[in-house]
Amino acid sequence: MSLGQVWAIARKDLLTEGRSKETLNGLFFFAALVLLVFGFALGPDRARLEQAAAGVLWVGFILTGVLGLTRAFQVERENECLEGLLLYPGDRGALYLGKLLGNVVFMLGLEAAVFPCFAFFYNMPLWGALPGLLLTAALGTAGFAAVGTLFAAMTMHLRAREVMFPLLLLPFVVPVLLAAVKGTEAFLRGAGRAEAFPWLALLALFDLVFVTVSLFALEWIVEE
Amino acid sequence: MRQDGARSPVRRGGGIELRGIGKNYGATWALRGVDLVLGPGESLALFGPNGAGKTTLLKILATLVAPTRGSGRVAGFDLRREQGGIRESVALLAHGTHLYEDLTARENLLFGAAMRRRSVPLDALLTRVGLAEAAAERVRALSSGMKRRLALAKVMLAEPAVLLLDEPFTNLDQAAVALLEGYVGEVLGRGGSVLMATHDLARGYAACRRAAVLVNGRLIHEAPAQPGGLEALRAAYVAATGEGGG
Numbered sequence: 001m002s003l004g005q006v007w008a009i010a011r012k013d014l015l016t017e018g019r020s021k022e023t024l025n026g027l028f029f030f031a032a033l034v035l036l037v038f039g040f041a042l043g044p045d046r047a048r049l050e051q052a053a054a055g056v057l058w059v060g061f062i063l064t065g066v067l068g069l070t071r072a073f074q075v076e077r078e079n080e081c082l083e084g085l086l087l088y089p090g091d092r093g094a095l096y097l098g099k100l101l102g103n104v105v106f107m108l109g110l111e112a113a114v115f116p117c118f119a120f121f122y123n124m125p126l127w128g129a130l131p132g133l134l135l136t137a138a139l140g141t142a143g144f145a146a147v148g149t150l151f152a153a154m155t156m157h158l159r160a161r162e163v164m165f166p167l168l169l170l171p172f173v174v175p176v177l178l179a180a181v182k183g184t185e186a187f188l189r190g191a192g193r194a195e196a197f198p199w200l201a202l203l204a205l206f207d208l209v210f211v212t213v214s215l216f217a218l219e220w221i222v223e224e
Numbered sequence: 225m226r227q228d229g230a231r232s233p234v235r236r237g238g239g240i241e242l243r244g245i246g247k248n249y250g251a252t253w254a255l256r257g258v259d260l261v262l263g264p265g266e267s268l269a270l271f272g273p274n275g276a277g278k279t280t281l282l283k284i285l286a287t288l289v290a291p292t293r294g295s296g297r298v299a300g301f302d303l304r305r306e307q308g309g310i311r312e313s314v315a316l317l318a319h320g321t322h323l324y325e326d327l328t329a330r331e332n333l334l335f336g337a338a339m340r341r342r343s344v345p346l347d348a349l350l351t352r353v354g355l356a357e358a359a360a361e362r363v364r365a366l367s368s369g370m371k372r373r374l375a376l377a378k379v380m381l382a383e384p385a386v387l388l389l390d391e392p393f394t395n396l397d398q399a400a401v402a403l404l405e406g407y408v409g410e411v412l413g414r415g416g417s418v419l420m421a422t423h424d425l426a427r428g429y430a431a432c433r434r435a436a437v438l439v440n441g442r443l444i445h446e447a448p449a450q451p452g453g454l455e456a457l458r459a460a461y462v463a464a465t466g467e468g469g470g
Contacts, residue, residue: 008338012324012331019326019362080320086288087322088339089311223290 002090009085009098010105016075017106023071024110027064031114034060039121046123053122054185058177060114061137062144065107066166069148072103073156082156086222096149096218100211103145104138111137124188132187132196139203140180146210147172153221176210179203238264238299238385238417240285245294246441247280254280256441257294262434267408267418269428269449271457272438273465278421279319281438282388285419286316299385299417315384317392321375325364329355329374332363336378344381353377353403368395376404387411389420393427405431425461429454439464 017023038056042048076082085095115133119126126133151169155161183199186192240262247255254277262268272278283289285298287307295302301309323332333346350356353373358366363374372395379387392404408418408431422428429435429449435457436446445460447453461467 002341004341005339008335012327012335015331016324016326075324075326078325079323080318081322081324083288083318083320084322085339087286087311087314087316089308090339090341091308 002094005088005090005094006098006101009095010101013072013075013099013102014105017102023068027068027110028113030067031060031064031110032117034063035114035118035121049122050124050188053118053124054181054188056122057114057118057184058140058181060118061107061111061141062170062173062177064110064114065141065144065148066169068106068110069103069145069152069169070162070165072099072149072152077156082222092219092222093215095222096153096215099153100142100145100149100214103149104142107141107145108138111141129187129190132193133184136180136183136187136196136200136203139200139207140176140183143176143180143203143206143210144173146207146214147176150214150217150221153218176203176206179206237415238262238266238411240296240298240386240417240419242285242296242303243294245281245284245291245296247277247284247289248292253441255284255291258438258441258443260436260443262417262419264415264417265412266434267412267420267432269432269435270419270421270438271423271425271428271435271461272421273423273467276438277441278438279390280441282316282318282390282419282421285310285386285388286314287311288316313385314388315379315382315386316388316390317375317379318390319394321371322378323363323371323374326362328360328362329366329370330359332374333377333381336381340382342381342383346381349377349381352380354399369397369400372396373400373403376400376407380407384411385416387416387418389418389422391422392420393422393424401427408432425458426454429457437461437464 035056042052076085115126118124148169151165155165155168158164179199179202183196183203186196186199240260242258242260245255245258246253258281270278280289284291287310291303295304297303298310299313301313327335329350330346333349337344337346347356350359353376355370355373358370363371366374387408393401396404411418418432420428420432433449434446435449437444437460444464447457
């Protein structure tokens with residue numbers, strides 16, 4: 001597998017996404033709106049906000065992630081570009097890893113923009129917890145995107161892909177979501193690494209399993 | 225995961241050899257036992273009506289579709305076991321242009337070169353296909369003909385030993401047709417093989433050294449292209465398909 005090919009695919013996807021800014025802008029405002037609406041619903045009670053904050057944050061991430069990942073393979077439908085990708089020499093694992101890398105960077109970029117909104121709406125001092133929060137976000141996003149990239153490839157030719165994609169994806173990412181919420185909650189409470197570590201380890205394990213399985217599964221999925 | 229493609233196999237010369245290739249989609253057989261031998265430096269124009277199996281045959285040769293039965297070698301590589309080697313050696317100019325609309329012409333070629341792990345003088349290539357001035361334009365802004373030229377440039381950077389062309393004359397102006405025919409000659413001149421599927425009997429016949437007709441997944445006529453032979457081919461085509469054979 002060529003790392004050059006992985007990077008070429010990721011770079012191409014990020015360039016394409018960056019140029020069609022409506023997706024990026026739309027997803028950012030959607031995530032900000034989710035945080036805002038939940039913030040209003042929960043009210044000004046600080047204890048309640050703190051209890052719910054991690055869950056609300058990940059609801060925002062997952063919902064925007066689902067919308068973003070639905071598009072992951074749409075760009076390959078136009079002009080039969082997927083066929084073009086399959087014609088290139090080299091392992092098809094590079095196709096999966098390139099797509100995954102593009103999706104993870106795209107989602108992390110979006111999350112980086114959402115974090116300040118979260119801090120503002122929920123009055124959360126994030127600075128001290130930031131390294132831990134970023135690590136949790138990176139591991140959670142990688143796990144979510146690992147499965148999401150695979151299912152985006154599976155559903156790209158379906159007419160009802162917008163319906164089928166979340167239906168297939170969400171049950172699989174429940175473990176990732178739970179571990180990510182618990183890890184984020186530990187860092188937001190300032191509980192420290194000791195409490196967060198088991199959840200981070202679990203996330204890392206999910207990531208490893210999901211990436212490995214998806215890497216092998218994509219070969220069969222893209223074959224006609 | 226297949227590992228054959230992970231290596232960088234030594235590129236071999238042209239040549240296609242198919243024995244009894246069949247392909248079914250459910251109950252429908254797109255190809256029913258195609259035998260074909262095309263040596264290095266040889267070209268074949270493949271004619272046939274819609275649904276004859278031309279595109280399926282090209283996709284099998286490009287490893288995009290696995291044959292249901294039969295065996296073969298493309299550029300010296302086994303069709304079933306050495307797909308990585310075939311993908312190193314084959315380029316397909318297909319119906320779809322395989323171009324990314326939001327990337328520029330140059331970025332599309334850059335992506336193609338990165339995926340083929342080749343260092344190619346892209347500016348020279350863009351000049352050759354007449355797109356030097358459109359290099360920084362997004363593909364979305366190019367005309368259909370310019371997109372086809374860019375798709376041809378993407379094929380050229382592969383420097384294929386086996387060139388597969390599916391309806392290559394679509395949307396091409398006369399200059400681009402001449403460019404394509406020149407490139408076909410170049411591939412043949414360096415010992416490559418060219419298989420061209422087209423409805424355009426006159427152009428296909430003129431561009432290739434052999435011609436064949438595929439109907440209902442079977443090769444029913446094959447002959448060298450020679451002066452005066454076009455009428456015989458047209459007659460065979462009309463008899464087999466009932467079409468006018470334009």
